[in-house]
Amino acid sequence: MISSQEALEIILANALPFGEERIPFLEATGRILKESIYADRDFPPFNRVMMDGIALAYQRVADGQTQFYIENIQAAGSPQRTLENPHNAIEVMTGAILPEGTDTVIPYEKIELLDGVATLHEGKVTPNQHVHFQGTDRTKNDELIPKNTKITPVEMGLLATVGIKEVLVSKVPKTLVLSTGDELVEVDQIPAQHEIRRSNVYTLMSLLAQVHIKSDEQHLPDNKPLLKKKIKQYLNTYDCILCSGAVSKGKYDFLPEVFDELGVQQHFHKVKQRPGKPFWFGSKGSCSIFAFPGNPVSTFVGALYYFSAWYTKGLGITPKETKAVLTEDVIFKPELTYFLQVKLKSNSGSLEATPIRGNGSGDLANLALADAFLILPANQEKFNKGTLYPLVQYR
Numbered sequence: 001m002i003s004s005q006e007a008l009e010i011i012l013a014n015a016l017p018f019g020e021e022r023i024p025f026l027e028a029t030g031r032i033l034k035e036s037i038y039a040d041r042d043f044p045p046f047n048r049v050m051m052d053g054i055a056l057a058y059q060r061v062a063d064g065q066t067q068f069y070i071e072n073i074q075a076a077g078s079p080q081r082t083l084e085n086p087h088n089a090i091e092v093m094t095g096a097i098l099p100e101g102t103d104t105v106i107p108y109e110k111i112e113l114l115d116g117v118a119t120l121h122e123g124k125v126t127p128n129q130h131v132h133f134q135g136t137d138r139t140k141n142d143e144l145i146p147k148n149t150k151i152t153p154v155e156m157g158l159l160a161t162v163g164i165k166e167v168l169v170s171k172v173p174k175t176l177v178l179s180t181g182d183e184l185v186e187v188d189q190i191p192a193q194h195e196i197r198r199s200n201v202y203t204l205m206s207l208l209a210q211v212h213i214k215s216d217e218q219h220l221p222d223n224k225p226l227l228k229k230k231i232k233q234y235l236n237t238y239d240c241i242l243c244s245g246a247v248s249k250g251k252y253d254f255l256p257e258v259f260d261e262l263g264v265q266q267h268f269h270k271v272k273q274r275p276g277k278p279f280w281f282g283s284k285g286s287c288s289i290f291a292f293p294g295n296p297v298s299t300f301v302g303a304l305y306y307f308s309a310w311y312t313k314g315l316g317i318t319p320k321e322t323k324a325v326l327t328e329d330v331i332f333k334p335e336l337t338y339f340l341q342v343k344l345k346s347n348s349g350s351l352e353a354t355p356i357r358g359n360g361s362g363d364l365a366n367l368a369l370a371d372a373f374l375i376l377p378a379n380q381e382k383f384n385k386g387t388l389y390p391l392v393q394y395r
Helices: 004-013 058-062 153-161 200-210 224-235 255-261 296-315
Strands: 020-024 053-056 067-074 089-092 104-107 111-114 117-120 143-145 166-170 175-180 216-220 240-244 265-269 271-274 280-284 287-292 322-326 337-347 350-355 372-376 388-393
Touching: 004 265, 004 271, 004 280, 004 296, 053 058, 053 067, 053 111, 143 153, 175 200, 175 224, 200 216, 200 240, 200 296, 216 224, 224 240, 224 255, 240 296, 255 265, 255 280, 255 287, 287 296, 296 337, 296 372, 296 388, 322 372, 337 388, 350 372, 350 388
Parallel strands: 067 089, 175 216, 175 240, 240 287, 271 337, 322 350
Antiparallel strands: 020 166, 053 089, 053 104, 067 117, 111 117, 265 280, 280 287, 322 388, 337 350, 337 372, 372 388
């Protein structure tokens, strides 16, 4: 049995890049960018009017002129006009190019416009006001989005702005979520007294969906020949298999035997942690297999912590470590890493973690009361209030 840290290191050592693919930018939200994006022209690409009003030459205002004849209108999207008479003004709309011969915009609220003549209200006018000058945000060929950025709606807007219809992103692994057990029935069935509905598979699929993996799912009974036949097919089809159940010491926990007989390399089986000690991890070719214990909290924390780390490394990005302050003393005597369920609260810029104690790894309902797991190390028994510990957050 190995430590949680050793298990994580082994998993990360077996995380290979997923490769790259070019996809329509409209499908790229949430994906990881695999190329830098550069400005194809200045931002803004012209001297841009920032408010509806009039554009004029500031020197006329500095000379004391207060009335300006409106000689034309500059609409947004229209070619640039030129101020013919420097003593006049041009009406301008927000987003329009600043007319040639003008350098200052005065909003409608600061003028009176009557019979084609704009009269300035009393008030300070500054040169270049309300003009967004060309290239003040970015200049042509500036990097706008660095490689390995997660694409959010902000990046989507930038991709559209520079005219990129297809974008290079990291591939996501083709993933199967596999549940086993004769005690499990479908969600729409009424379980007998000795049965329960399948829940772990949907927890895992939802977790995968949050990181933009569209997974397949299968359920197999506790039948070793059938398990072996089906898993042999899955190993040649998927990049990753997430299993729930059948990895402990029970008479019908066939998965470790099946994996061994199919030539899957076992990297470890059993981790010094609670919950989730019987966790099994292995690989064959390009397929990685995460086999979590069947209790729902064990499956959830295992996928949240270990699979997420494997997936993040395969994408080529480095996750940020989050920590939280324990709000009360905790005693935990077993020499195991303890994934403690906690409720989070922000206080003066720091996260506070309050333990939410449930009834063990089978208490799925208790997860709804918590927000995260605080990782308490295996080398001590008392964990003191006010101490920072690493956090695995799911809300």
